[in-house]
Amino acid sequence: MTSSQLINAVETADSSDALLDAVEALAAACLPEAIPTLIEVLGFNNPGAAVAAVDGLITIGEPAVMPILEQLDGYNYGARAWAVRALSGIGDPRGLDILLDAAGSDFALSVRRAAARGLGAIRWHELPSEAQSQGQKRAFETLSQACQDPEWIVRYGAVVGLQGLQTATAKQQPEWWTSGIECLETMIQQDEVLAVQARAKLALSCLLD
């Protein structure tokens, strides 16, 4: 199928299953011209199709970042969560401000948890070194706050993000690095949710190995 046929199949799908199949096919084709359609699917309230669209956007990667950012304000609550997931998966530093903001203060827990994870997967080397260390420090501050989030799944996401950030900065060991390790140790001891404790333990064992 040509790209316009693939796009057309998404736009004319008349059932939830047909939509899913069409989005999967479009996502697998990895075409930059599919970006607007994949972004549109994020707002369809069809979780299966949205997962496929996010996967597609992540595979396309860098070219999808600006289109996602440009439309972010227009998204409904569900679509915003999926867009943040896509940005988290792409790891492009241009998404950093959005992820920092979302992890710290979005009212939807699914957005906070996706953003927290994403903060651990930023491709820092794409930034000049000063912006890098500033961004990492902000990411650390946001993540250590997210470790106190009232929702267990956001804390879980924050642990995953923190593990990624600590790993990325293990060589440079910025001044906050030890605090990051302490933060994980505290969660192992004090988090009220067993799954979060276990994830912090896993993070720590990966970092100290």
Next chain:
Amino acid sequence: MATSEQFDNTGQPPEELTVEQAIRLTAGCANANLQHEELGRRYYAAWWLGRFKVSEPAAVDALIAALEDDSDRTEDGGYPLRRNAARALGKLGDQRAVEPLIQCLESDDVYVREAAAQSLEMLNDPRSIQPLLKLLEGGVEAATTVPGKPHLVQPYTSILEALGTIGATEAIGEIEPFTQHRVRRVQFSALRAMYQLTQNEIYGQRLIEALQENELQLRRSVLMDLGAIGYLPAAKAVSETLAENSLKLISLKGILEHHLNHVDSNPISPEAVEVMNLMDSLL
């Protein structure tokens, strides 16, 4: 669960009620002429006590008293306040509620019976086994839809799930036939209970197959069942189910924690790492 955690961490009830008001409202007064608006507030107050886990004795007393309320009635004879009071009592964890809730299993309001069964599951007291079992009398043949109503004659899902959680191995013979009930949701509850009571993989595997159901609502419900029983072999299938990531994460959390509670936690087992990897991919 998540919402109550939110409250616990922020420290203040975000609603306009105070604990005293909620207790007073729930207790009500013996005023036969309660205004409609007042009934609404009592209904809300009973829910509120459960939502914010106000477990002080006065709150439990007020809720137990509300289980016998006659002022709040629906057009077809239901008891909204009793339903909410019964639901709240499960969340408060005070075993004094067990006998009064067992009484509620004889209510002629099916939703009161349902709420009571769910709360008895949470209170997890073996005294409820026989009274719950009594509601399964007549077996699958008797478990039909009430004419003109959307529900079955008994709240079977809640009854079966309660028996499974409470560990009613003596009820296995009565529960097993329900794994073939024509209503899917009832089947799943029976499978869930049978797995809890026998640890037989057959039941867990049938729940895994049920993750392929066509209806999203059914898949969601199976996700919760697998999380509730902590069925480890389901982890991968759960992560691949067509449903919201939030629900899959809750299901996997149940599986992970059940596993962690049954193995030595040092070092982290490879199974636990695998479940966490699946969870990470769903964030």
